[in-house]
Amino acid sequence: MNKKFSLNVNGQVHSIEADEDMPLLYALRDDLGLNNPHFGCGLSQCGACTVHVDGKPKRSCTMPLSEVGDSKIVTLAGLGTPEHPHPLQTAYVQEQVPQCAYCINGWIMTAAAFLRDNKKPTDAQIRTALRGLKCRCGTHMAIVRAVKRAAAMMG
């Protein structure tokens, strides 16, 4: 049955009424009208729906609203803007990373949390941190280059 939820997304608080079992992804996309994140699998297998929940990367496709509480949610749009980009966004543009780009929420949001806690990572550390995320177009080489570039920017 529908319940009232208050969602703190990208610094703004929204009130919605929804099924408590509904995953956060549908609240973001359907109720709040945000175009990111994306639906990729609905199974926590690919990462296309990744958002930060209190700073941690979470797969919003399987996180029911009942678990969100008053957590602060940040989506890709909230990570940075063209005027104030996150280094990863800058690096993604500079490295011309994506092909279809449908996967980028997973890689950027996961890497953003990783780089916050890991300065100057090695290639192997970057790959391990991103393990399990899917990119069907095969842009993995460019992704790793961009994360390294962003890491360098973040000093």
Added chain:
Amino acid sequence: MTRMEKPQNFSRRTLLQAGGALVVSVGAPLALKTSALAADGTAAATRPPLNPDQLSSYVAVNADGTVSAFFGKMDMGQGLSVAIRQMVAEELDVPVERVKIFIGDTDTSVNQGGASGSTGVQNGGKQMRAASAEARRVLVEMAADKLGVPADQLTVKDGVVSAANDAGKKVSYSELIGGQFFNVHLDWNGQIGNPLYAPGKAKPKDPKTYTIVGQPVPRDDIAPKVFAQENFCTDIKVPGMVHGRVIRPAVAGAVPVKVDEASIKQIPGARVVWDKGFLGVVADKEWDAIKAAKELKVEWSQPTPPFPSQAALYDHIRQAPTRKREEGKGAGNVDDAFKNAARVIEAEYEWPFQSHSSMGPACSLVEIKDGRATCWSGTQKSHFVRAGVAAILGMPEDKVRTIWTTGPGSYGRNDADDCAADAAVLAKAVGRPVRLQYMRDQGTGWDPKAPASIHKARAAVDAAGNVVAYDFLSRGFSRVDVNTNGSKPWDTLAGQNLGVALKSGDGFGFPGESYGFTNKRAAWETIAPLLDRASPLRSAHMRDPVGPQTCFASESFIDEVAAALNMDPVAFRLHYVRDPRDLAVIKAAAEKAGWQTRVSPRRDQRGNTVSGRGIAYAQRGATRVAVIAEVDVDRGSGKIWARKFTVAHDCGQIINSDGLHHAIENNVVQATSRTLWEEVKFDSKTVTSVDWRTYPILDVTEAPEQVDIVMINRLEVAPSGAGEAASRPVPAAIANAVFDATGVRIRRAPFAPGYVKSSLS
């Protein structure tokens, strides 16, 4: 196809929305002064008919001096848009930043075939280049008239035409025609789709003079994606829209016999759409549509499970009746040569069904309003989807508009066209706009598959050790069991579920190479699909259709012959390959990789992890690629790491070196994934590969450490496809490297750890 009744209305709205290009028909450009446009406010709405023989169908100069390029092929993320903008800018002599491109909207572009066979630049770009050259010619003539200076004494820079000997005499493109359409006829060849070509009188530039083509101009669509500012087709919403989901049977071929609508009555707004084999639901909220699809109680018919066991797949391919056989251009007398051979070398290879498994399952939105329908889709071929949606809706094509919108990844005939047709069925049934996105199990389990196949090769060797005959046969499911687009109801699940019989086509392919064996034969044979209606194993085009599997066999076999004759794999190829451009890529790759001449396998390694190198090469159309793989094989686990690739790539004239680099790299990584991991699993009832666990792909921890790329730029050679070619030699290069490392020949894909381990023991 009939013409639109009111093209001006559609044109105006579309173009104003598209780019603020206030484009006005003015009759013949030289009749500008007598044009009635100033007297008639609505004249701004007119555009010459959107026909392939109109210059206005491809380019327009806007009032602000920008140029609009209208393109009937789609960019699946490989940077085609920027390449086309460069080609247009080059011919028109305007800065590339000033060229805007409008892609795949059936209201603004003609049918240039959509994304198809890596012909975006090769065919689509060729046309845009010809049209832009003609536009420049016309503009210069208009300037000559206006300035009173002969055309041959005018130069163009940054969209300004000026007298060569009097820079004060000048006029800009926007002053000449800005905001108005060209009204110039082109010499159209009468074809639509990929072969469409409609040049004007102008001759495109001499490639030696290029300043924009060839440059690594960045894509302008990446920043909007990275900042979450661009709408994908999954993001399009229209007022009154509902969300749809379709329901597929648990046994392929089953149809609903009883549907209990009451079982979802507790879900707000949930409705069932059931028509023959088609079953779907809609609801106001997306989550409710998902729940309704899950909770709806359905009784299905109980057909005999249609599929053989997975283990019997290749025997089925060997034993099924041949439906069609085709032979390529051969040489000599193969049968006689084998009779007289001193030695015959033979091998057989196997390749599984593979799934496009796009990053997100397909999504489409269909709105039917005021006697017209609009379909938003991530399809590769929006003009063909228009036809498919029109057929499903029973509407004339000219009442349907398809708007291509960036989709969740595409590598051929994936699930996008089926989704558009399914959304059309739902929208028609419920009388509201319907947004349908498939679920993951449908995106992986029910997309059209790359066909499974076997490949038999044999070579005849004479007493002196020369290869005197070569015989190659591919045999498998058709690459066009369902066609490469969803324009016909029998080629979509919706059409088949509504009772239209499948018209399964036949097609496979030949190896692309130039080995100069005296006696040579290549053939293919197709067999019937396993299920003749709404099959999750229907086969169609997937990136480099049948290329990777055919080349896996042919170039593995060439390697086997080289090894059997104690020849270095590169030396063997250089000895027998005839085409100079083929030889050039093989040499370039070998040189870049530091290839040491020796016979495979190595035989000098002990320990658990062994390393090897392997080469394979291919032609794909006019493009040539050689790939050298360097692999590590963990003998204990059977796990292969394709650690390094060296690619030499020749696609003629390079339009954008950065875009090409990415296209090659991504092809290599995706093809590595297909080689090492990808296999559609099924049981007797249906496909059981339904997500990323049951259809694993390459992980970032398994991606190569290094991909070195040599791009051979041939300015004078017409550009050919680069979107898929580098995929082709990858499987064989890996297989040959594994052989070099281990001495064991892997003849079945994928080279998953379990299979490799058992092959090694």
